[in-house]
Amino acid sequence: GAVVSQHPSRVICKSGTSVKIECRSLDFQATTMFWYRQFPKQSLMLMATSNEGSKATYEQGVEKDKFLINHASLTLSTLTVTSAHPEDSSFYICSARGGGLKSPFEAFFGQGTRLTVV
Amino acid sequence: RKEVEQDPGPFNVPEGATVAFNCTYSNSASQSFFWYRQDCRKEPKLLMSVYSSGNEDGRFTAQLNRASQYISLLIRDSKLSDSATYLCVVRNTGFQKLVFGTGTRLLVSP
Numbered sequence: 001g002a003v004v005s006q007h008p009s010r011v012i013c014k015s016g017t018s019v020k021i022e023c024r025s026l027d028f029q030a031t032t033m034f035w036y037r038q039f040p041k042q043s044l045m046l047m048a049t050s051n052e053g054s055k056a057t058y059e060q061g062v063e064k065d066k067f068l069i070n071h072a073s074l075t076l077s078t079l080t081v082t083s084a085h086p087e088d089s090s091f092y093i094c095s096a097r098g099g100g101l102k103s104p105f106e107a108f109f110g111q112g113t114r115l116t117v118v
Numbered sequence: 119r120k121e122v123e124q125d126p127g128p129f130n131v132p133e134g135a136t137v138a139f140n141c142t143y144s145n146s147a148s149q150s151f152f153w154y155r156q157d158c159r160k161e162p163k164l165l166m167s168v169y170s171s172g173n174e175d176g177r178f179t180a181q182l183n184r185a186s187q188y189i190s191l192l193i194r195d196s197k198l199s200d201s202a203t204y205l206c207v208v209r210n211t212g213f214q215k216l217v218f219g220t221g222t223r224l225l226v227s228p
Binding site: 091112 | 122126159160161162163164205215216217218219220221
């Protein structure tokens with residue numbers, strides 16, 4: 001399958017600081033990137049969808065000014081959690097799909113980032 | 119009501135057992151269906167797509183019942199390595215996004 005690399009895998013930050021998470025598609029052009037959040041024992045909840053070169057579309061209840069998404073190239077999308085608070089501590093996962101894949105509608109996941117805000 | 123519902127489990131089974139999971143979805147316009155596997159603190163990985171005619175991949179069999187809006191996954195001859203959370207996933211017509219169930223946890227013991 002296609003490879004999606006997410007970095008960092010784990011981050012601890014102080015309350016009030018910002019954290020940037022990167023998601024890269026290594027062997028295909030990711031025309032669409034999805035960002036999810038998963039709290040313990042809960043399902044993955046979609047936060048936003050971004051298409052390369054366009055503004056992200058946020059799901060209801062997700063603050064776009066707090067969770068900044070940039071998808072400026074076909075291989076990189078970033079999620080920045082601004083002014084992080086302890087309630088933002090969660091597992092964040094990106095998913096990408098796009099051209100050049102056997103199945104363009106299949107989504108491939110990054111390894112996830114465990115964010116802990118102290 | 120959640121769009122995709124699953125029994126969270128856990129299902130505790132011995133090695134070699136057969137176990138089945140069900141999942142229901144509420145949107146009758148849903149078009150694509152999948153089972154993903156997620157290990158603890160890891161990303162989900164596609165296990166198999168689910169087709170109307172039913173499909174099998176080794177020890178895994180997936181079935182779709184559109185009339186009743188449920189999807190099933192059958193695992194035969196369970197292995198210790200099958201211990202994981204199994205996520206039922208749905209994609210709706212015209213939408214790019216996937217909708218995930220909360221997952222069913224499977225624990226296979228020796």
